[in-house]
Amino acid sequence: MSEIVVALRDVWKYYTIESRPVAVLRGVSATIKRGEIVGIHGPSGAGKTTLLKIMAGLEKPDRGEVVVDGYLLTALDDKALATLRNTVIGFVPQDAGLIEELTVFENIELPLLIAGVDKEERRKRVEELIEYIGLRGREKALPKYLSGGERQRVAIARALANTPSVILADEPTANLDWANAKRVLQLFDRIRRDFGTTIVIVTHDPRVLEFTDRKFLLEDGLLREIPGL
Ligand SMILES: Nc1ncnc2c1ncn2[C@@H]1O[C@H](COP(=O)(O)OP(=O)(O)OP(=O)(O)O)[C@@H](O)[C@H]1O
Numbered sequence: 001m002s003e004i005v006v007a008l009r010d011v012w013k014y015y016t017i018e019s020r021p022v023a024v025l026r027g028v029s030a031t032i033k034r035g036e037i038v039g040i041h042g043p044s045g046a047g048k049t050t051l052l053k054i055m056a057g058l059e060k061p062d063r064g065e066v067v068v069d070g071y072l073l074t075a076l077d078d079k080a081l082a083t084l085r086n087t088v089i090g091f092v093p094q095d096a097g098l099i100e101e102l103t104v105f106e107n108i109e110l111p112l113l114i115a116g117v118d119k120e121e122r123r124k125r126v127e128e129l130i131e132y133i134g135l136r137g138r139e140k141a142l143p144k145y146l147s148g149g150e151r152q153r154v155a156i157a158r159a160l161a162n163t164p165s166v167i168l169a170d171e172p173t174a175n176l177d178w179a180n181a182k183r184v185l186q187l188f189d190r191i192r193r194d195f196g197t198t199i200v201i202v203t204h205d206p207r208v209l210e211f212t213d214r215k216f217l218l219e220d221g222l223l224r225e226i227p228g229l
Pocket residue numbers: 015016017024042043044045046047048049050051204
């Protein structure tokens with residue numbers, strides 16, 4: 001369980017804000033091990049989403065290195081990154097990011113379709129995932145008919161479809177009442193136990209940190225580990 005799955009080495013990211021370069025990340029370094037659940041906390045605008053997208057290969061850092069499950073993301077081209085994002089990395093965007101025109105089944109099926117999994121196998125896998133997240137019977141529902149917690153669980157199932165090494169979740173409990181937030185956090189814990197998945201949760205809610213093995217604070221462009229209780 002000591003294998004490093006995510007390594008960030010001196011990661012810098014600048015954005016041009018009001019025509020001036022502003023360093024949002026100013027030398028972020030951290031390592032995360034297989035099977036760990038890690039929380040990243042920080043004020044709005046601290047760069048949490050930016051950092052998570054960099055870990056997902058969705059944004060490129062201006063400086064520094066990012067290694068995910070042995071792959072040096074910063075050395076890969078867009079095609080290789082896209083493949084990695086569909087296999088090794090599962091991303092749960094800030095608003096769940098479901099495709100509103102597709103059903104629950106089709107949303108979860110999408111990464112399998114992209115990975116070239118055949119139809120019968122896709123059907124089996126999606127049904128398994130729907131059962132796993134406790135949404136049996138809702139296969140044909142469109143996202144607009146789901147509750148916030150259900151949408152998050154579908155987004156998590158979609159991220160889990162190709163059994164990634166790491167799931168990166170951006171504010172997965174935002175806009176949920178605490179009972180539903182806990183359900184989402186318990187689902188992450190179950191995923192980690194069942195599949196050994198590493199899970200990184202970005203959150204502005206300090207209560208979420210009680211569910212994580214390690215806690216980091218992102219502030220002033222730097223990531224610091226908050227010592228355990
Ligand atoms: N594509 C972009 N272009 C320019 N500035 C950006 C871009 N994306 C983010 N920023 C800026 O970078 C800073 C960090 O944004 P980011 O979304 O990473 O913060 P956050 O910690 O996720 O905030 P929140 O808690 O509100 O989601 C903000 O000041 C934001 O305005």
